[in-house]
Amino acid sequence: MADLLEIDGISAAYGRIQALSEVSLKVPEGAIVALLGSNGAGKSTTLNTVSRLVPVTKGRIRFAGEEIQSWASHKVVSAGVLQVPEGREVFRDMSVRENLDMGAYRRSDAAGIRRDLDRVFEYFPKLKERLQQKAGTLSGGEQQMLLIGRALMAGPRLLLLDEPSLGLSPLLVQQIFAIIERLNREGLTILLVEQNAAIALGCSTYAYILENGEMALEGASAKLRQDDSVRRTYLGG
Amino acid sequence: MSSSPLASAPEGRPGLPGAALGGLALAALLAVALPFFTTGYVVYIANLLLVFVVLCLGLHIVIGETGQFSMAHAAFYGIGIYASALANRAVDLPYPFAMLFGALVAGAVGLFIGALALRMRDIYLALATFAFGEAMQWVFANWDSVTNGPNGLRIAPARFGPLEILSDKQAYPFVLFFCLLAIGFTVVVSRSRLGRAFRAVRESEVAAMAMGIDVRRTRVIGFGLSAAVAGFAGGMFGLFQTFIHPDSLGFQTTILVLTMVVVGGLGSIWGAIGGAIVFGLISEVLRQAPQYQEIIYGAILMLFMMYAPHGLFAFVGERIREARHGR
Numbered sequence: 001m002a003d004l005l006e007i008d009g010i011s012a013a014y015g016r017i018q019a020l021s022e023v024s025l026k027v028p029e030g031a032i033v034a035l036l037g038s039n040g041a042g043k044s045t046t047l048n049t050v051s052r053l054v055p056v057t058k059g060r061i062r063f064a065g066e067e068i069q070s071w072a073s074h075k076v077v078s079a080g081v082l083q084v085p086e087g088r089e090v091f092r093d094m095s096v097r098e099n100l101d102m103g104a105y106r107r108s109d110a111a112g113i114r115r116d117l118d119r120v121f122e123y124f125p126k127l128k129e130r131l132q133q134k135a136g137t138l139s140g141g142e143q144q145m146l147l148i149g150r151a152l153m154a155g156p157r158l159l160l161l162d163e164p165s166l167g168l169s170p171l172l173v174q175q176i177f178a179i180i181e182r183l184n185r186e187g188l189t190i191l192l193v194e195q196n197a198a199i200a201l202g203c204s205t206y207a208y209i210l211e212n213g214e215m216a217l218e219g220a221s222a223k224l225r226q227d228d229s230v231r232r233t234y235l236g237g
Numbered sequence: 238m239s240s241s242p243l244a245s246a247p248e249g250r251p252g253l254p255g256a257a258l259g260g261l262a263l264a265a266l267l268a269v270a271l272p273f274f275t276t277g278y279v280v281y282i283a284n285l286l287l288v289f290v291v292l293c294l295g296l297h298i299v300i301g302e303t304g305q306f307s308m309a310h311a312a313f314y315g316i317g318i319y320a321s322a323l324a325n326r327a328v329d330l331p332y333p334f335a336m337l338f339g340a341l342v343a344g345a346v347g348l349f350i351g352a353l354a355l356r357m358r359d360i361y362l363a364l365a366t367f368a369f370g371e372a373m374q375w376v377f378a379n380w381d382s383v384t385n386g387p388n389g390l391r392i393a394p395a396r397f398g399p400l401e402i403l404s405d406k407q408a409y410p411f412v413l414f415f416c417l418l419a420i421g422f423t424v425v426v427s428r429s430r431l432g433r434a435f436r437a438v439r440e441s442e443v444a445a446m447a448m449g450i451d452v453r454r455t456r457v458i459g460f461g462l463s464a465a466v467a468g469f470a471g472g473m474f475g476l477f478q479t480f481i482h483p484d485s486l487g488f489q490t491t492i493l494v495l496t497m498v499v500v501g502g503l504g505s506i507w508g509a510i511g512g513a514i515v516f517g518l519i520s521e522v523l524r525q526a527p528q529y530q531e532i533i534y535g536a537i538l539m540l541f542m543m544y545a546p547h548g549l550f551a552f553v554g555e556r557i558r559e560a561r562h563g564r
Contacts, residue, residue, distance in 0.1 A: 073446045077447070078449060090444065102445075151447075
């Protein structure tokens, strides 16, 4: 299948600190691709270069055939690349409903927006119960659901998920990943950043492993799960 | 497919209770009837309060909606006063054109300051805008050929066609009208797509960017709009005042307006309006004891920051709710 996202030799830096050097990866249309690595390896930075929150100093990023590495972040969102930022970045003082409305900020097709809202409620019935509640008062799991729901309201073609399992109980992690897999079955392409390598390798078809801002390893997820060094370093034996 | 129950869901704004509606109606009646039963002095104070309401709305847009600090609103207000007074003198058009000009000049300067402010946050932004405010006051006091410098500028009477406004009572209906116009404008902006972008940027720039909001543009526009509304308040000032002196456009005025907005309730339009009225009255009373004025402002501001950070009205509302629930 054609690649929806193609990152080709990108480098990025925070001030004088090199965060990524010549990282390349591909996300085929309709796939879940996992990006793994330890803390500070450059996983989130990679996502941030795609969503244009961090500038690239070198290399190319292609989305749906267009080079986007110099685009403004809002243009990337309009094109259908939606990032679910790490760290519960909900609009805390807004209601759940207002948060979901913010997801559709760049859209004007009222019928499509309503359809997507119904879809979000189908995935996350909890959100429908809490519609008027302030997002800051939701539990951690509900906030993660809201983040994904909010991104879905933008009608994405590619979802960049940043650590969706962070700080959630095992049961909630299972629930969230069941939804992620379902979204993918229904046609959404996903680039997934995770520290929880076991679960990420379980749901993805292909995976990349970053170490100190460089691509250390890549391969089919099923294969990486059997790989001795991966097992030792990321799967705890 | 069943139709979405959300299509008709309420927006989460509970309807005003009957008592509040009655109170509003009474206030409206009082506001309209005011010039008929009071002295010129009271009407003058009312005019001044209405100008402060608009000035607070301006500050509310930048602080309350976009979450950027500005310590320069006396400067934008002053730019509005001078620009509309000079425009009024230069061309023979009805006064609203002069007001519009004042708002536009202040708005343009606001856009420029907003663009500079993009690089700054919090205390740095507060300091930078403070410096700009001081610089503007210096300009008002020293640009003799335009502002008449430290002697102050005489403001020619506002004209509406054949009607020339020569008294506070005459000016009052116009001041009230423009104040309501500014309130309407602020409410419309706040509920618009732009208003949603303002609040999104205030709550989380990262999330706002992730939703496709152009954060930089939104912040600059917020600054510009805020300054334009403050400039418009300056134009309203010229409706009933005959004189402007740079001394009244300094840091003291900025602090007064900031206090009004914070004490009223940061982030709420109605808080800003209420704060302007309550605090405007207090400041008028304190005029009897000018040497204590700033100490008292400072104390009130500190007390509110400590005990009622969401403002006077939220504080009172909470107490009422608690009393109702018997706690």
